[in-house]
Amino acid sequence: MKLFLAVFLIFISSTILYSQETGHNIKISIKNLSNNPVYLGYHYGIRKYVIDTILLNENGEGNFIGNEKLLQGVYLIITPTKKFVEILISENQHFSIFTDTLNLVENLDFKNSPENSKFNDYQKYVRKQQIEIYNLVSEKKGITDSLQISVIDSKIEKTQDIIYDYWKETAIKNKGSLLGLILNSMLEPEIPKSIKKKKNKVLETFYYKEHFFDNFDFSDSRILRSPVLHNKLDIFFKNVVFQSQDSIHFESEKLLSNPNINIDIYKYALVYLINMAETTYNFNTDELFVNIADKYFISKQDLWGDINFLLNLKKRTDKLRPTLLGEKAPEIVMQSYAGNNISMLEISADFTILFFWDPDCDHCRDEIPELKEMYQKFDNDKLKVLAVYIGENYPLWSEFIKENDLNSFLNVYDPFNTSNYKNYYDLTVTPSIFILDKDKRIIAKKIGVEYLSVILNKLINN
Template sequence: MRKLFVILIATLLGQLHLQAQGYQVTVKLKNFTGGKFFLAHYMGRSTYLADSATVSPAGEAVLKGATPLLPGIYLLVLPGKEKYIEALIDKQQFFSVSIDTSDLINKTVYKGSPDNDLFLSYNKFLFQQETLSRSIQQQLQAAHTAADTARVLPLQKELGQKIQHFRTDFVAKHPGNILSTIFLAMKEPEVPQQPAGEDSSFAYRYFKGHYWDEVDLQSDRLVRTPILEGKLKKYFTQLVPASPDSIVVECDALIARTRKSKEVFKYVLWWLTYNYESSPYMGMDAVFVHLVEKYYVPGEAFWLNDEQLNKIVDRAYTMAPNLIGKQAAPLEFKDTASHMLSLYKTQSKYTILVFWDPTCGHCKTELPRLDSAFKASWKNKDVAMIGVKTEGTREEWLQFIKEHNLSGWVHGSDPQSATNYRRLYDVYSTPMIYLLDEKKKIVAKRLGVEQLQEFLDRVSVKNDAVKR
C-alpha cells in the first residue's frame, strides 16, 4: 500500500511538472469582443512579436506555448495596437490579467503573478509622481533666466531622489526579484569623495571601474529589457577611450563576464559586432575584425547558421587587409597610355589613393573637389594623387579626366581585376579614398575633402614644429 502511494505521488508530481512547462497568459479585456491581442518583448530598445491570440466574443484572449518565455519586460498590446501595458515575465508564466482601457494603471488586475503585482505597484507610484514631473518640465521650459532655472532644479532633484529611494527600498525588501535586478542595473555608481593623493581622474576611473558592479550579466533577465542596451551604449561611447586598441580590451573583458548566460553572451557579442561594423568613425572596423576572428571564426556564435556565419566571416576577411596601420596591398595598373605603373613606385610624402567611376554621380561631384584641393594645397605638401577607375568605359574615363583637367594625377585602371583590388581595398562603393604615408601604410580611409585637408594641415603644423 505504501509503495502504491509513493507511485501515485510521483505520478502526480510528474504531471504537475509537465503542466508547468511552457507558458499561459489569460487576458480579460473590458469593452472588446474581437480582434487580435499581441504579446511582444523588448530586445534592447526595439520590440519584437512573441505571440498573438484572437479575442473571443467574451473579451478573452489566451496566449500560450509549449516552451517557456525568456525573462524580461513584455508588452501586452491591445487590439488596434494603439494601447499596451508592460508586464514582467520570469519564473511564474501561468497567470491571468484583467485590463480596463479606461485606466490602464489603476484598473489592471493580475492573478497568480506576484512579480506583476509588485511591478504594478511601482507603475502606480510613478503615475502618482507624473503630475509633479510635468509641472517641473513646464517650469523648466518657461524659465527665462538662470535664477528661474535654479528655483526649479531642487524640485527635479527631489523627485529623482524620491524615485531612487523607492527603488532602493524595493531591492532591500525583494532581493532576487526580477524588478530588483532591473532597478540595480539602472542604478549608476556613486563616486565617493576623492581620497588624498588621487589625481583629478579619480572620479572617472571609479565610475568606470564600478559601472558593471550591479548589472546582472550572468542570467537572462536583462536581455529582453531596454536596460542592457542603454548600459552598453553609454559605456562604449562615454567611458571607453575611442581608440580601437582600448575598445578591443574592453570588449573582451565584458564578454568574459557574460559566459554564464548564453542569452547575455549572444546579445552583448551581437551588439558589439553590429555597433563596430556599422560605426561611422574611422578605424572602428578593426574592432569588428577582432570580434569576428576571436568569437565567430572558432564557432562561438551558436545562433547563426552556416550561411549567416560565412557572410560575417567573409566581411571581416575583406576588411582585415585594409585596416588603419596596415601596409597597403600592392597595386599595379595601366595608365592612360596603357603603360604599367605601380603604387609602390609612386614616391611621395603622402599618397591619396582614389577608386572612382566616371559614371558615378557622387564621383562627378567629389573628383573635381579633390582636384581643386590637390592643386591649391596638397601638391605643395608632397602629396601624390592616384586615381583608379573601377567602372565605366575607357572612353568615359578619358573624357572625364580631360573635361575636368585632372592633371598632375597618376591615372590607372585594372580592367581585368588582376590585382584583386576590390577585395584588398574593400571597394564596395565609389569614390573610395585612402590616405597612405611615405611607406605606403594606411593612415586614414573613407575621408572627404575637408577631412583630408584638416589631416594634412595638422601634419604640416606638426612637422613645422619639429623642424623648429
C-alpha cells in the first residue's frame, strides 16, 4: 500500500510539474548538419514566416527555447538549403525532434510528442499510397489496351479510397487535438446515397456546395496557422461556387454571418475575399470589391486599426464607384480620327460599346477583327462602337485604322488625357470593354469580345 501510494504521489507530482511547464523547449537533432543554422517557421494561410534561428552544435543539436508558449498550429523546421519538415505545435511544447539530412522527412522521429508521432505516421502512410498511385499512373501511360487501362483505373480508385478512409479514421481518432482539427477541416462532404440514386448532377452539386464547410470548425483559430483555411476558401470560391459576382457575394455573406466564427478567422476570410475581388480578371467583381470594402472595412475602422490601409482602400473604392454597374458612364469628349470632337453622351444608339484599346497591344489586335465582325451584324441605330485609343502615337493609330478598315467605328483619342478618362474608367488593362444602354448607363463591363454577341443579342431582343 505504501509503495503504491509513493508511486501514485510521484505520478501526481510529475503530472503537476508537466502541466506547469511554461514556454517552449523544442530540441532539434539533425544528423550530418553540425555547426549550421536551423530556422523555426510557421504557416499563416498560404504564407510562411520565420520566428526563430539557432546554431546547431558539432553534434547537430540545438534547442528552440522561449519563455512564452508558441501559438498553436503547423510549424516548420527549416535547414539552410530551405528544405523543411512540418511539425505540430499544440499544448505540449517540450519535446525532441530527430532527423537526418539524407532524407529529412522519411527519417523524422519524435520523443515526448505523441501527437507529432501520429502526424508523422499519417504523413508517411499517405506518401506511401501516393507513390503507389504515381506508379500506376506512370504504368498506364504506355498502355493502349482498354481492358488493362480499366484494371489500372480500378487500382487507382481503390488506393484513393484507402487514403480517404485512413484520413477519416485518423481524424475521428484524434478528435479535439490539433491533428484532428486539421484532418477534419480538410474533409470534403460526402453525397448521400439517397441523392446519388437520383443521378441528378445539379442536385449533387448543390448538396456539395451547401455542405462544403460542414467539417470545418470556424471557432478554432489554430487552423489559421496552417494552409488549410486558405486552401479551403480557394477551392470553394474558385471551383465550387458559380463564377459570377452575385453568387460569390451571396456565399460570402453566408460564410461571414456564421455565429461561431472566430474573429481572426473572420478577418482572414474578409482579407481573402477583398483580395479575390481585386485580382479576379475573368469576370467583373468591382461591385463585390466596393461592397466588401464599404460594409466590412471602411465602416468598421475599430476592427482593423490601420488608418493608412483604410484610407488607401477608400481611395480605391472611390475610383471604382463611378463605373459600377447601373451607374451613368462618365462623359468623355475626344477628338475623332476625322478631326472633329465626339461626345459619348451624344451618341444616338440603343446600345454603345466602349472599347479602350491600343495597336501595340497583342490582345487588342486579336480582338479587333472579332469586334468588327460582330458589329456588322447589328443595325447602326441599334449599336455603335466608340473605340478609344489610349496612346499618343497618332501615325501608328491612323495607319492601323486604315489597314484594318475600322471606319465603321467611332474612332477617338485623347493623347494628353484632358478628359481624365483613364481615371474615370480605371484603365489598368487593355482591351477594356463596357456596354452602355440608351441612357449611357453601364450594363456590362470587363468582358471579352467573344461574349459580346451573346450579350447584345439578348439585350436587343429584349
